[in-house]
Amino acid sequence: MSTITGERGGQASSLSSMLTLPFRFLMGVLNAPMSFLQRRFGIGGMGAVFLAPNMLIFSVFVLIPVAINFAYSLTGGTAIFFDDRHFVGLGQYQTLLTCSDYTTPSTCLQDAFWQSVHNTAFFVIAQVTVLVLVSLGTALVLNREMRARGFWRGVFFFPVLLSPVVVGLIWKWILQRDGLLNAILMDFGFERTLWLAERSWAMFWAIFVSIWAHLGFYALILLAGLQAIPRDLYEAAMMDGTGRMRTFWRITLPLLWPNLLVVIILALIKAVQIFDEAFVLTGGGPGTSTMFITQYIYETGFAHVLRNLGLASAASILMGIVLVGLTALQLGVSNRRARKEAV
Amino acid sequence: MKGLKRLIGGALALALSASVAQAATEVRIMWYSDGNEGEVLQDLVKRFEAQNPDIKVVVDNVAFGIIKDQLPVQLEAGRGPDIVRVVELKSQAKHWLDLRPHLKDAATFEKNFSNTLDWMREDGSNALPGFMTQLTITGPLVNTTLFEQAGVPVPGDKATWDEWAAAAKKVADSQKIPIALAFDRSGHRFMGPAISMGAKVIGPDGKPAVVDEGFKAMAQRIADWHKNGIMPREIWGGVAGTTYKGANEEFVNGQVAVYFSGSWQVAQFSQKIKDNFDWSAGAEPCGPAACTGMPGGAGLVAVKYTKNPKEVARVVEYLASEPVVREFSERTLFLPAHQGVAAKGVDFKSSDPNVKKSLDTFLRATQTADPLALKMQSYRWSGTIYAAVISRLGQVVAGEAQIPDAYARIEDDIKQKVAEASR
Numbered sequence: 001m002s003t004i005t006g007e008r009g010g011q012a013s014s015l016s017s018m019l020t021l022p023f024r025f026l027m028g029v030l031n032a033p034m035s036f037l038q039r040r041f042g043i044g045g046m047g048a049v050f051l052a053p054n055m056l057i058f059s060v061f062v063l064i065p066v067a068i069n070f071a072y073s074l075t076g077g078t079a080i081f082f083d084d085r086h087f088v089g090l091g092q093y094q095t096l097l098t099c100s101d102y103t104t105p106s107t108c109l110q111d112a113f114w115q116s117v118h119n120t121a122f123f124v125i126a127q128v129t130v131l132v133l134v135s136l137g138t139a140l141v142l143n144r145e146m147r148a149r150g151f152w153r154g155v156f157f158f159p160v161l162l163s164p165v166v167v168g169l170i171w172k173w174i175l176q177r178d179g180l181l182n183a184i185l186m187d188f189g190f191e192r193t194l195w196l197a198e199r200s201w202a203m204f205w206a207i208f209v210s211i212w213a214h215l216g217f218y219a220l221i222l223l224a225g226l227q228a229i230p231r232d233l234y235e236a237a238m239m240d241g242t243g244r245m246r247t248f249w250r251i252t253l254p255l256l257w258p259n260l261l262v263v264i265i266l267a268l269i270k271a272v273q274i275f276d277e278a279f280v281l282t283g284g285g286p287g288t289s290t291m292f293i294t295q296y297i298y299e300t301g302f303a304h305v306l307r308n309l310g311l312a313s314a315a316s317i318l319m320g321i322v323l324v325g326l327t328a329l330q331l332g333v334s335n336r337r338a339r340k341e342a343v
Numbered sequence: 344m345k346g347l348k349r350l351i352g353g354a355l356a357l358a359l360s361a362s363v364a365q366a367a368t369e370v371r372i373m374w375y376s377d378g379n380e381g382e383v384l385q386d387l388v389k390r391f392e393a394q395n396p397d398i399k400v401v402v403d404n405v406a407f408g409i410i411k412d413q414l415p416v417q418l419e420a421g422r423g424p425d426i427v428r429v430v431e432l433k434s435q436a437k438h439w440l441d442l443r444p445h446l447k448d449a450a451t452f453e454k455n456f457s458n459t460l461d462w463m464r465e466d467g468s469n470a471l472p473g474f475m476t477q478l479t480i481t482g483p484l485v486n487t488t489l490f491e492q493a494g495v496p497v498p499g500d501k502a503t504w505d506e507w508a509a510a511a512k513k514v515a516d517s518q519k520i521p522i523a524l525a526f527d528r529s530g531h532r533f534m535g536p537a538i539s540m541g542a543k544v545i546g547p548d549g550k551p552a553v554v555d556e557g558f559k560a561m562a563q564r565i566a567d568w569h570k571n572g573i574m575p576r577e578i579w580g581g582v583a584g585t586t587y588k589g590a591n592e593e594f595v596n597g598q599v600a601v602y603f604s605g606s607w608q609v610a611q612f613s614q615k616i617k618d619n620f621d622w623s624a625g626a627e628p629c630g631p632a633a634c635t636g637m638p639g640g641a642g643l644v645a646v647k648y649t650k651n652p653k654e655v656a657r658v659v660e661y662l663a664s665e666p667v668v669r670e671f672s673e674r675t676l677f678l679p680a681h682q683g684v685a686a687k688g689v690d691f692k693s694s695d696p697n698v699k700k701s702l703d704t705f706l707r708a709t710q711t712a713d714p715l716a717l718k719m720q721s722y723r724w725s726g727t728i729y730a731a732v733i734s735r736l737g738q739v740v741a742g743e744a745q746i747p748d749a750y751a752r753i754e755d756d757i758k759q760k761v762a763e764a765s766r
Contacts, residue, residue, distance in 0.1 A: 076766045077764070077766045080415065080416055086766045106748070111752070177521065177577060178598070192521075196581060197577035197741075199743075282581075282582070283582025283588065284584055284586065285583045285586075286580045287743035288583045288584070288738060288743060291583040291584065299583075299584040303584065303586070304760075305431065305434060305730065308763055310763075
């Protein structure tokens, strides 16, 4: 019996040694260059060695394009290559920023740019506020014991899986002149409404559709935060006879605050970048009432026959500065949270 | 022994054909399709290859977006296909090859396409870079069933824009349809009617001089028609900037009395409307100065970075020959740019009577287009003018700007663009 066990043990060991052979071979092959690199850069320098491939990819696809974009913003003309373009210094920025009254886009040299800045600002404030509140409400509801909880979570998360273009198209079909919404309303005796051709309605729907599309993602982050709150805190509060609202303000909200901050900042960044679903849904109209900064950049740099790449690049750099600010804010918040947790 | 001889003979023949195939020069055509023209081209190319075994033609079918966005970068880098089908002909003219020295019969080629050659070559040049594969012309498409049901006669030759708008309104009111007159949201579409009203567009110095009395007359009408509910707000006012918007779906669904668009819609309308209702192209509406639509279309041009200009010229000359152009037009339902083919008429292959009637009307319209409308195709700043016009008039329609402010902005926008491009 013991012989059989011994044989089986020997077979298992030779099988595992066969399975690990390729890895051992690979390690053997890598050993020489890694030893060389370690001798060359020292143990301290190995971190940089491991980061180098990622930095290379980051440089090729992010840093260099950003640098080229900045270089374009300092040039004028309609040519694509730098050889045929002319250095204009900060001329493009000056064109964008020339304005008698920044609160009235029609007084600006590039009125479309300032209109898009106003629209984006309004969109960001309205969309982020409503999105965060609705996401929080949704997460609170989904966190409760209920029937088919998994199904309801799926329902709210499903739109996140759709491509923004599909989201835009679906809602366009619902909201157009002969769309589903008008058909239903007219069945109930209401007048036909041009949801996407009325200025106030178009912005409302751009915000609504964007919230519908992203709600599930943010609700999921908040739900994870809610589930991390220890149950015993609620049990203790219940035993003390604390009311629901007080429990929410004193326990749920303070402990959910770090997640909520991340949600607010991510939503802010995403809202500033709004383009695809809004472009498909409203095309920036009616007039320019839902034209956002990204659409202005696209129109200026790509949609016109004479492509004004310099102006488009300058606008994108200005937008990039805003996004960097928001990202720094997010990093600051995350770091503060990490430090607090460490303490 | 006999078997061995046959084997050797076969092997020799195979080797010979292989060497010929290897010697064949490859010519690449970058092509996009709106309808069936890609398939028709393949047929024509196969026939060419059979007649010219020393040339192998490869047709790269690509999306229109590739030609619009990627081709300009390739051309700027001194690369690209040998031949390409493009809409942006004038603005990229410096990249086209002059086929004149390589064509067998340059004089005939020039004569057949003389009306449209300036659209694809630089100002003052007499180069022969290629030919228009099809012409398009803007014009009204009429739901004749609705007109008949309403008892309103379709406006005929010499009917004015006001008469067309009034007739469309009568039909819409009587038939309870939501749209009397739809108009593609496009500066190009606007410009034909504006020229009919007397717009001069180009100043004596050759620079754009867009806002004049003729231009204002048409712009004011557009604004008024939107206010009066003759035109629907969601097309011109529905989107921002230069974004194109049409009323195809609404027309196909029988919701539009008159749709001002163009000849390129004919094939798809025939396919989608089937026998749901009768429709037809109408005569070009008139203003005090003209009754003109705006011509346009796509051209097939040789790229000057090709390594095989002689072979490219042979391919282009074959595709531009009268029988080939005739067959291409008949099967694709495109209006021919070949003047000889157009003059003799084209037997468009369609069982739909609406198609033949409409294309004949449009074909006539191409021959009576106003000289200024023709010139706009080869005018350097036409795209800039169209962009400024449509974005600013769109704002007027949406209630975002007053019409005098729009006029000022149109001129400013064009001035800024001209200055930027002239740096």
